[in-house]
Amino acid sequence: MQLNLSRANLVKDIIMPQDEENILLILSSPSGAGKTTLTKKIQQKYQNFKISVSCTTRSPRDNEVDGVDYHFVSEKKFKNLIETNSFYEYAKIFEHYYGTLKSSVDQIIKKNDILFDIDWQGTKQLSKFKNLNLVKVYLTTENKKELKKRLISRNQNSLGEVEKRFNSFDEDIKHWNDYDYVVINKNLEVCFKQLEKIIKVEKTLPLFK
Ligand code: 5GP
Numbered sequence: 237m238q239l240n241l242s243r244a245n246l247v248k249d250i251i252m253p254q255d256e257e258n259i260l261l262i263l264s265s266p267s268g269a270g271k272t273t274l275t276k277k278i279q280q281k282y283q284n285f286k287i288s289v290s291c292t293t294r295s296p297r298d299n300e301v302d303g304v305d306y307h308f309v310s311e312k313k314f315k316n317l318i319e320t321n322s323f324y325e326y327a328k329i330f331e332h333y334y335g336t337l338k339s340s341v342d343q344i345i346k347k348n349d350i351l352f353d354i355d356w357q358g359t360k361q362l363s364k365f366k367n368l369n370l371v372k373v374y375l376t377t378e379n380k381k382e383l384k385k386r387l388i389s390r391n392q393n394s395l396g397e398v399e400k401r402f403n404s405f406d407e408d409i410k411h412w413n414d415y416d417y418v419v420i421n422k423n424l425e426v427c428f429k430q431l432e433k434i435i436k437v438e439k440t441l442p443l444f445k
Contacts, residue, residue, distance in 0.1 A: 265375035294332035325361035356411035374415035
């Protein structure tokens with residue numbers, strides 16, 4: 237008997253869930269809310285997640301590695317990448333440029349989920365690409381006092397930079413409404429569990445669309 241393949245495919249589509257779709261998870265927050273730590277924790281636990289490595293014109297910090305934390309590029313090179321339309325999004329933050337390269341996102345998403353540590357400006361720009369399976373999470377501390385404490389204790393920035401980052405909180409938090417989820421980082425482990433729940437839900441949601 238000859239198998240009616242088109243019929244077989246139809247049945248398969250109905251009764252067999254497709255493979256889980258890869259997601260693009262954006263984590264945005266005011267500077268100092270714990271985003272980088274959480275990003276690394278997710279990547280360690282979920283091997284399928286790759287962190288999107290942005291380009292930036294700022295200088296590397298002592299513990300940062302070119303090509304791992306960022307692609308550190310000159311302003312000339314960055315502007316050239318803007319002109320050649322190479323970015324999905326870019327923004328000027330604290331006097332430096334930051335941007336997400338289209339080529340690397342398009343490559344990674346074929347096989348992996350992607351984690352973005354980008355700001356609200358980048359999130360707005362990425363949201364315009366309707367074909368991207370974005371999940372947008374805004375992370376914040378309980379209050380400004382807590383944020384300042386963390387900015388100082390992580391000891392990454394000069395006092396002037398701490399002040400600048402702290403002062404950008406009010407502008408930053410205005411954009412929480414552009415996100416699918418808002419998570420308050422009172423306790424890192426609790427916060428991580430919440431993110432895990434979001435990932436689980438969002439990875440299975442497309443099966444029901
Ligand atoms: P930092 O200099 O502390 O690494 O990052 C400063 C800010 O830039 C953070 O809020 C971070 O999320 C944001 N950022 C990092 N990479 C990108 C990017 O490619 N695009 C945008 N829009 N923001 C980014």
